[in-house]
Amino acid sequence: MKNPAIIGQSIPRLDAPSKVTGKAIYTDDMKLPGMLYGKLLRSPLAHARIKRIDVSKAKALPGVKDVIVGADTPGVKYGNWRLVPQSQDELPLAVDKVRFVGDEVAAVCALDPETAEKALGLIEVEYEELPAILSVEEATAEGAGLIHQESKGNVSLVRKIDYGDLDQMFAKADYVREDTFRVHPVQHAYMEPCSSLAQTEEGNRVTLWTSTQTPYIVQCLLASTLGLPENNVRVMKVQIGGGFGGKMELRPWEFCAAFMSLRTGRPVKFTLTRHDELAYGRRRHPMTIYSKVGFKKDGMLLAKDFQVMLDGGAYNAMGPTATFLCGTFGNMLYNYPAYRYFGRHVYTNKPPASAMRGFGAPQAAFAAETQMNMAAEELGIDPIDIRLMNAMQTGDVIPDVATISSCGFKESLEEVRRISGWDQKRKNKTPGKGLGIGCFSFISGGVFNWFNTKYNFSAAEVKVFEDGTAQLAVMACDIGQGPDTVLRQILAAELGIPIHKIRLISMDTACTPKADLGTWGSRVTLMNGNAIIEAAGKIKAMLRPVMFSELDLNQIHDLAFEDERVFVRANPKKGMDFAECVYKALRGREGEPLTARGYYTPRNKGLVSPAFSFGAQVAEVAVDQDTGQIQVEKMYTAHDCGVAINKMSVEGQLEGAIQMGLGYALMEDLVMDDQGRTLNTTFLDYKMPAAEDMPPGESVEIETYEPEGPFGAKEAGEGLAIPTAPAISHAVFEAVGYRCMETPITPEKVLRALGKIK
Amino acid sequence: MAKRTIELIVNGDRYELAVDPWRTLANVLREDLRLTGTKVGCAQGDCGACTVLLDGRSISSCLTLAVEAHQREVTTIEGLAPSPDELHPIQEAFVQHGAVQCGYCTPGMVLAAKHLLDNNPAPSEAEIRAGLSGNLCRCTGYNKIVDAIGAAAKKISDTGKEA
Ligand code: FES
Ligand code: FES
Numbered sequence A: 001m002k003n004p005a006i007i008g009q010s011i012p013r014l015d016a017p018s019k020v021t022g023k024a025i026y027t028d029d030m031k032l033p034g035m036l037y038g039k040l041l042r043s044p045l046a047h048a049r050i051k052r053i054d055v056s057k058a059k060a061l062p063g064v065k066d067v068i069v070g071a072d073t074p075g076v077k078y079g080n081w082r083l084v085p086q087s088q089d090e091l092p093l094a095v096d097k098v099r100f101v102g103d104e105v106a107a108v109c110a111l112d113p114e115t116a117e118k119a120l121g122l123i124e125v126e127y128e129e130l131p132a133i134l135s136v137e138e139a140t141a142e143g144a145g146l147i148h149q150e151s152k153g154n155v156s157l158v159r160k161i162d163y164g165d166l167d168q169m170f171a172k173a174d175y176v177r178e179d180t181f182r183v184h185p186v187q188h189a190y191m192e193p194c195s196s197l198a199q200t201e202e203g204n205r206v207t208l209w210t211s212t213q214t215p216y217i218v219q220c221l222l223a224s225t226l227g228l229p230e231n232n233v234r235v236m237k238v239q240i241g242g243g244f245g246g247k248m249e250l251r252p253w254e255f256c257a258a259f260m261s262l263r264t265g266r267p268v269k270f271t272l273t274r275h276d277e278l279a280y281g282r283r284r285h286p287m288t289i290y291s292k293v294g295f296k297k298d299g300m301l302l303a304k305d306f307q308v309m310l311d312g313g314a315y316n317a318m319g320p321t322a323t324f325l326c327g328t329f330g331n332m333l334y335n336y337p338a339y340r341y342f343g344r345h346v347y348t349n350k351p352p353a354s355a356m357r358g359f360g361a362p363q364a365a366f367a368a369e370t371q372m373n374m375a376a377e378e379l380g381i382d383p384i385d386i387r388l389m390n391a392m393q394t395g396d397v398i399p400d401v402a403t404i405s406s407c408g409f410k411e412s413l414e415e416v417r418r419i420s421g422w423d424q425k426r427k428n429k430t431p432g433k434g435l436g437i438g439c440f441s442f443i444s445g446g447v448f449n450w451f452n453t454k455y456n457f458s459a460a461e462v463k464v465f466e467d468g469t470a471q472l473a474v475m476a477c478d479i480g481q482g483p484d485t486v487l488r489q490i491l492a493a494e495l496g497i498p499i500h501k502i503r504l505i506s507m508d509t510a511c512t513p514k515a516d517l518g519t520w521g522s523r524v525t526l527m528n529g530n531a532i533i534e535a536a537g538k539i540k541a542m543l544r545p546v547m548f549s550e551l552d553l554n555q556i557h558d559l560a561f562e563d564e565r566v567f568v569r570a571n572p573k574k575g576m577d578f579a580e581c582v583y584k585a586l587r588g589r590e591g592e593p594l595t596a597r598g599y600y601t602p603r604n605k606g607l608v609s610p611a612f613s614f615g616a617q618v619a620e621v622a623v624d625q626d627t628g629q630i631q632v633e634k635m636y637t638a639h640d641c642g643v644a645i646n647k648m649s650v651e652g653q654l655e656g657a658i659q660m661g662l663g664y665a666l667m668e669d670l671v672m673d674d675q676g677r678t679l680n681t682t683f684l685d686y687k688m689p690a691a692e693d694m695p696p697g698e699s700v701e702i703e704t705y706e707p708e709g710p711f712g713a714k715e716a717g718e719g720l721a722i723p724t725a726p727a728i729s730h731a732v733f734e735a736v737g738y739r740c741m742e743t744p745i746t747p748e749k750v751l752r753a754l755g756k757i758k
Numbered sequence B: 001m002a003k004r005t006i007e008l009i010v011n012g013d014r015y016e017l018a019v020d021p022w023r024t025l026a027n028v029l030r031e032d033l034r035l036t037g038t039k040v041g042c043a044q045g046d047c048g049a050c051t052v053l054l055d056g057r058s059i060s061s062c063l064t065l066a067v068e069a070h071q072r073e074v075t076t077i078e079g080l081a082p083s084p085d086e087l088h089p090i091q092e093a094f095v096q097h098g099a100v101q102c103g104y105c106t107p108g109m110v111l112a113a114k115h116l117l118d119n120n121p122a123p124s125e126a127e128i129r130a131g132l133s134g135n136l137c138r139c140t141g142y143n144k145i146v147d148a149i150g151a152a153a154k155k156i157s158d159t160g161k162e163a
Helices: A016-020 A056-060 A113-120 A136-140 A166-172 A215-226 A252-264 A274-280 A319-329 A361-379 A383-390 A409-420 A422-427 A483-495 A524-550 A578-588 A647-667 A724-736 A747-753 B025-032 B089-096 B106-119 B125-131 B143-159
Strands: A036-042 A048-054 A064-069 A104-110 A124-129 A155-163 A175-183 A195-201 A205-210 A233-236 A268-271 A287-295 A301-313 A338-347 A433-443 A458-464 A470-474 A502-506 A559-562 A565-568 A571-577 A594-600 A612-623 A630-640 A697-701 B004-010 B013-019 B051-054 B057-060 B073-075
Touching: A016 B089, A016 B106, A036 A113, A036 A252, A048 A104, A056 A064, A056 A113, A064 A113, A064 A252, A104 A113, A104 A252, A136 A301, A136 A338, A155 A319, A166 A287, A166 A301, A166 A338, A175 A361, A195 A252, A205 A215, A205 A252, A215 A233, A215 A252, A252 A268, A287 A361, A301 A319, A301 A361, A319 A338, A319 A361, A361 A383, A361 A433, A361 A724, A383 A409, A383 A433, A409 A422, A409 A433, A409 A612, A409 A630, A409 A697, A422 A433, A433 A724, A458 A483, A458 A524, A470 A483, A470 A524, A483 A502, A483 A524, A524 A559, A524 A571, A524 A578, A524 A594, A565 A578, A571 A578, A578 A594, A612 A724, A630 A647, A630 A724, A647 A697, A647 A724, A647 B143, A724 A747, B013 B025, B025 B051, B051 B106, B057 B106, B089 B106, B089 B143, B106 B125, B106 B143, B125 B143
Parallel strands: A036 A268, A205 A233, A301 A338, A470 A502, A630 A697, B004 B073
Antiparallel strands: A036 A104, A048 A124, A064 A104, A155 A338, A175 A287, A195 A205, A195 A268, A287 A301, A433 A612, A458 A470, A458 A594, A559 A565, A565 A571, A612 A630, B004 B013, B051 B057, B051 B073
């Protein structure tokens, strides 16, 4: 079926005018009467017992209104895996023990930020230092101390996947290789530092404006840590300055703002600094990845044994999900007759790692795709050919995981080969230059319910009015990726009304329908889009009787909703204005509003996701053999995101993903000392690509139609962050023969490999 | 330290303020004048989110003391559009070209672009990129921002006026 014209259009973001004029309001822009300013005291040590805390001097400082430590709080542990209570290992403020440099120990609120800061300096904490465990190897070594008493061997979660006869397949293989890869930590580096503002009303109700990607999760976990009913907490809409996975949990400053607001009866705001973010904030998991893979000599894959240790830092955060997904990303691109995954989430005394754009996939793909290139090289097969031979296709099954319902992977490979001039350039090689390939597959949201919500995963409420406008209420959360526009495009397409006639209410846990699990795992367009379509369908069903009785239609007639009209599809002249139709329906209902709700929860969709996107990317690089400098000259991408709802937004996702992928591959790294302190805590030292660092790009969208997605759409934002690092790494190998097994790819490593430095 | 009385001319409006001498211009704009369009992404001079124009030149307002702006003209993002229902061509181009995602870098980007085009009305792509060297964006990959600035330059020179 043909999609309505508004689907696929490059409609400029509806929130853009408010953002270019400075009117858009982010949390830290808010100031309420009587508001207090909060600050956090953090642990200076990576691992220590708290012997004594004395806050009396801080409390006595004029202007200080409240000081709290762990013992003052209800002491309820939290974490996003509510289904597995023992995984909930975090407290808003440390009790007894601190586990990383930056662990929150106390909080202060005062009349102004300077007084709050001063008060922090007056809090006396006596620590008994414990040995800091700073690597997964130390953490899992025999006799290592325990970071959390309950977690034996410092492993908090194990995930196994096992199918096919691994031993038999390896025995059959003509070519087997084993490699170990190490990938480093990077940070989301969203431009808006986290900020939260809480206000209490009517005694024990709390309203929270907060920089989050998961308002519903924050609502639930905040309520439980405060010891309040869920309904007493309202998380409200505010603009969010980026998230990328770094803002999807309850955070200590959210709790402290709410808790201190309840205690003082005044609004309390916390805003982090960039130093806080870089030094203590969430990050992408460093991993140690062992991979053994077996092929027939013609390049057919037979088996893979994938063993991963995730360096989780001091708490689980979203690490369990990353551990789970990493195993799935290890085999998502190609058909493996036998596959085994053994993933371990390991505690260390470092700032917790968590979800970050790709959720375990950038790391898994760096190893898996690099190894694919190594195998192709040794088998004497073109790296694209070997991928084509093994690539997933529509209808393929990833055992125990999913059936792929749409897949444009092979087409992506063919396209990227064509646009990059792959064959010619590989034939006529220039020294110091190279082309490299990396591929990806990604999920469109998760089917798992570790949060243990009792609600649908996504919900939408649609209301239509006699002036021909509509209102859409969704809990979905725009953190910059664009659902405030895209979701309205979907409703506009369904109701046949212009997008500017739809008012949006989003991200308000008190008055948007329950629930929405938030913005992560590339779930919003597919899941919320489906909920909107269901709600719109119910509205149309309410309008149907008006049409049939007013126009005396035959039972066989089908109605169309287009161009602000409702009409008989076979006879467009027969119809009326949408506004008139709504008016008539309202008349008949004695004013009872025309409101409908739609829901979406993936069911019978395997264990991972209802839909999967695919793609391939080629990097063209030049390496200066004297300095080791790597210049990415061009990026070529072909990807299958199903039907793009908003083309310009999809392009924006791709371009933004390349910025992040480039930074991951070449520039960004969180450097730590042997005390567990992060050393590069400014953007001068934490280098991410600026405008001049960005290579030109060329891209092709492979349109498939995803049957599970709204108008055929699926994931388009996250997966693209995956292929860039392996593609660049491969290109560097092709250029100068250096194969990076331990990211990032730095000039120093290149020069060492070339024997130019020791 | 005693407060200083300063006079700021912000977006054409004159304000007399008593401020602590250590306070930054970004802080005074945001907290005292409530012009919160000026964003603070780092407060360290590294990200450009706090860019404003001081006597027409782009500066990082997080690195500038409010007292330094005494009796000088400050333009913030709120002062760029010619009227409440019109956008400046740079703002318009940012909207139309998809140069805005989360929007946190946007005010700074727009004002950096304004400075650039005031000094170089027909910049090459490389000059635009160089002109943004002090401004970080984590969402867009910059390409659409660069396109938008190129388009705005053209529009301004075609119409011969700023809006
Ligand atoms: S906030 Fe001023 S440069 Fe970042
Ligand atoms: S649009 Fe988000 S940082 Fe630039």
